[in-house]
Amino acid sequence: MISRLINCKQDGVIFVDKNEIDSCGNSPLVLAIRLKNIDAVKILTDLYCSAKLNPFPQVLSAFEIAKTMKDRKIVEILMNAV
Numbered sequence: 001m002i003s004r005l006i007n008c009k010q011d012g013v014i015f016v017d018k019n020e021i022d023s024c025g026n027s028p029l030v031l032a033i034r035l036k037n038i039d040a041v042k043i044l045t046d047l048y049c050s051a052k053l054n055p056f057p058q059v060l061s062a063f064e065i066a067k068t069m070k071d072r073k074i075v076e077i078l079m080n081a082v
Contacts, residue, residue, distance in 0.1 A: 018049045025059040033066050033074055041074055045081035 021027055029049040032040035045051065051063040066074040 018044065018047050019053055021053075021055045025056055027053055027062060029053075029062040030065060033062055033069070033071070036069075036071060036074070038073060038077070041077050045077060051078040051081060 019027055019029075026034070027049065029041065029044045029051060032044055049062075051066075052061050054061040054064075060068065063075075063078050066078055
């Protein structure tokens with residue numbers, strides 16, 4: 001489902017790229033991590049979303065956020081995906 005949404009097109013408009021950053025500096029993978037959605041994290045890493053993407057110096061990468069949250073399961077998923 002998530003993979004279909006990432007590649008979803010309607011009237012020729014792509015809604016989101018798998019590594020696209022929103023106005024708050026969040027990628028889809030960062031949002032999945034912040035919501036602690038393990039399934040979404042697995043799917044997004046399977047789609048080669050970058051866990052180390054750091055668009056701005058003041059914004060943490062997805063991997064850094066997972067380490068900060070001390071979510072061992074998500075950190076393991078990200079480490080195995082690299």
